[in-house]
Amino acid sequence: MLSRQRLRMRRHRRFWALGLSRACLQNLTRLSLGLPRRACPSPLDLADISDDSSSDGSSSESESESSNSSVDSFELRHDSLHIPRRQRRVPPASSRVLSWVQHQIDEMYSQRYNVPRNRLERPRESTMETCLKKWKHRDKIEGHPIFTNNSNNGQTPVEIQLAVALYQFGHDGNGASLQAVSWWSGLGKGTIPRCTRRVITAILGSGMLAKYVRMPTTAEKADAKAWVEKTSGCREWGNGWCMVDGTLIPLASRPNGFGPSYFDRKMNYSMNLQVVNLPNLQIIDIGYGYVGSTHNATAWTGTRVYRELSTLLLEGEFIWGDAAYPLSRWLSAPIKGPEKETPDNTTFNNHVSYVRVKSEHCIGFVKGRLQSLKGLRLTINNEADHIYATQWIMACVVVHNFALLHEAKLRAKRPTNPNYTSAENDPFIPAHIRNRQQANTESAHQLELETTAAGNRARLAAGKAKRNQLKSYLLASLHTRRQQLGYN
Incomplete structure (x- = not known):
């Protein structure tokens, strides 16, 4: 009897949670006890819950059998109760909560793994994965x-x-x-x-660093020259086929030990990376290992191009840089104020920006593809950590160049271009020029002279002369174009 009473109370609480009225609850209680039910205003059909019971009453034996059958046939612990939707009384707020919970459960099961994940079973490889x-x-x-x-x-x-x-x-x-x-x-x-x-x-x-971060081939160099000439509108500007710029690699936390040296002008702790690239966004040289407080002019001296200018750059070739880099006959930069306010100098600076924008594109492309360079989650506590952070940056540069070269080969090997030849077979500089020891000696002697005051003045004078020559080439080309188009 005690167990039946507990079951009736549990069933009573279940019905109350479903929102049934008090009269219906009383009728359900009477039916569970085998008593005749009263007239219920609700149209709830309970014929499937209890058998036909006479209103005149019955013997105690029939009452007990009816009660036992109602209890056994209405087991709420295993079978769900079916109530017509129109007779459910669920508050609007509860209905919204229940629908939200059901939606979350359905979404969770839709994203569930139905097949066990086994790393040893590999799916069918695509063309990119095979390459x-x-x-x-x-x-x-x-x-x-x-x-x-x-x-x-x-x-x-x-x-x-x-x-x-x-x-x-x-x-x-x-x-x-x-x-x-x-x-x-x-x-x-x-x-x-x-x-x-x-x-x-x-x-x-x-050896991937030496293979993919390299000087361009003759074909790549010719494409870079053609792009510079087309962008600037001046044929003589084609010799400036590469450009240099610096970028800061922010650190997630302040380095210990020499932390203030990593603090840069943008109020972040970072590392300085020098990038020398081509117009096709390929990086051909980097200056790495410098802290954020290092000036670009100082970090530029750590690149291979700077150390071997006379070997890597032929006569008349130079590099484009921004106003942070020192002028020389190997590097040309925009004109600073107040001289930049004149019309000719403004025109020159605008056309330099047309060319140098590819340097900004390259840095943005690298950080967009390898987003860890937007903020390194590495803690620098000692010299070994600093070296590891530098190696991380170098590995990202290698991956960037590898992806560019791989994508170029995929495009070149399409059926639309069957005459593809490997670019590695066409070196940028002949062997007799690369191995010329005299050029290396002259380059080292020139760099040594630039450290003195007289050498610095000579470098600056040569840089201004080179820049004035480039400006004259540009103005002459613009004048010729205006005459061809019929403008005065």
Whole structure:
């Protein structure tokens, strides 16, 4: 009897939660006890709950059987109660909450994994994945000794380690945290830094930096010259086929030890990276390892182009830079004020901006593709951490150049261009010029002279003469074009 009473109370609370009226609850209670029900104003049909019961009463035996049958046939713990929609009394607020909960549950189950994830079972590879596997895994990355050990337990597959490193390269902020990468890859938090370090070591230790961050070939150099000539409208400007600019790589936290030296002019702790690029956004040289407080003119001296100007740049060739870089016969920059206010100088500065905008495009493209350079989530506590952050930046530059070269090869090998030839077979500088020791000696002697006051004045005078010559070429070309178009 006690269990039946508890079941009736549980059923009573269930009906009350569904919003039934007091009269219907009383009738349900009477029916559960085997008593005749009263006239219920609600049209609730309870014929399926109890059998036919006479209004005149029955024997105690029939009453007990009816009661037992009603209890057994109406088990709320396993069977759901069906109530017509028009008779449900659910408050509007509760209805909205219930519909929202049901929507969230449906959405959760729609994104659920119905098939167990097994990293050993690989799906069918696409064309891009096949090219990446051929170019990167087999030729360079997979054979590096960093991915081998003497333990009985092998490392994580190289493909997964490479994917983890590229995922960290391509994300910034909370998206690049160890927790986010761990959720994405299914690896432990301690495994993720080790995978990234191995991939960076393999990229920089397998010769990929020398292969992909290189001086352009003759064909690429000719394309760069043609673009500069078309943009500036001056044929003589084609010799300025590359440009240099600096960018700051912000750090997520203040470095310990020499933290103030990392503080830059934009009120951030960062590292300075010098980028020498072509108009096709390919990076041909970098100056790395400098803190954020380093001036671009100082960081520019750490590039290979600056150290080997007479070897890498032929006669008449030069580099475009902004106003932060010192003038020389190898580097041309816009005219500063107050001289820039004259009409001819303003025209010259505008056309220099038309050319130099590709430097801004290159830096924006690199940070857009490898977004970890927008904010490195690395803590620099000592010299080893500083070196690791520098290696991270260099690896991102290599990945950027590799992606550009890979995409160019894919476009070149389309059926619309069957006469494709490899660009690596056409060197930029002949061997007898690259190996000329005399040129290296002259370049080193020239750099030594520039450190003195007399050498600095001579460099500045040569730079101004070169810039005035470029301005005269530009004004002459514009004058010729106006005459051809019939303007006075």
